[in-house]
Amino acid sequence: MSDKGSERLQTVDSAVQQVMQVLEMVTNDPGRWNTLTMAGSQYSLTxxxxxxxxWGKDPRADTEQPARARQSTMRFRLQVQSHMANPFGTMHGGCIASVIDLLSSFVLSLYSPGEQGSSWFLTGVSQSLTVHYLAPTQIGTWIEVDAQALSVSRNVALVQTDVYELTSRDGERVRKTATSTHTKVDVQTVKSKL
Structure with a gap:
């Protein structure tokens, strides 16, 4: 591996491929909370x-490997399932927090060189997650989870996530239903200090 100061970030396409592989793994392993939470939701990275x-629109997405990134965003869509409900028939707050925790972490893949042991390769561990619930989300509704990296250093990242109710799977945003800030710590870079 090259000197830490000269590592180039993986391409956007490589980061997306990594995210899709990890999502497939964590949502198809029986017994994992991710699998149970996301079951039947038809989630997709959009x-x-x-x-x-x-990704998918710029030819540089499969070639450009910058030394740093300033702004990054990932969006996911999924359908709220009946097992995600609270007793009132809307999406449970704990489920929304779990979905945000899982999906918002993936934006950090855009800050990784993409090699085992490199920074943000494993998207870190949560240090804090604050969720503000703005409106209930009915079962069967499609939602969009929009995660934006606000600040990413070598060890700590802050991600802002907004959750929107959609008119349909491919529809427009109707209203914001939740907003969150998520602080992550990169375990690859701090494990030597433990």
């Missing part, structure tokens, strides 16, 4: 962007 380079 948008990934780093510094204006958009």
């Amino acid at each position: 948008h990934a962007e780093r510094d204006g380079i958009v």
Whole structure:
């Protein structure tokens, strides 16, 4: 591996491929909370962007490897399932927090060189997660989880996540139902200090 100061970030396409592989693994392993939470939700990654380079729309998405990133976003869509409900028939707050915790972490893949042991390769561990619930979400509703990295250093990251109710799977946003800040710590870079 190269000197830490000269590592280049993986391409947007490589980061998306990594996210899809991890999502497939964590949501298809029987007994994992991720699998149980996301079951039947038909989740999909719909948008990934780093510094204006958009996955699937920009030819630089499979070639550009910057030394740093300033802005990154990932968006996911999923359908709220009956097992995600609270006694009132809307999406349970704990379930929303779990979905945000899982999906918002993936935006940090855009800040990783993409090699085992490199920074943000495992998207870190949660230090804090604050969720503000703004409106109830009915079972069967499609939602969009929009995660934006606000600040990413070598050891700590802050991610802002907004959850929107949609008119349909491919529809427009109707209203914001939750907003969150999520602080992550990169375990690859701090484990030597433990």
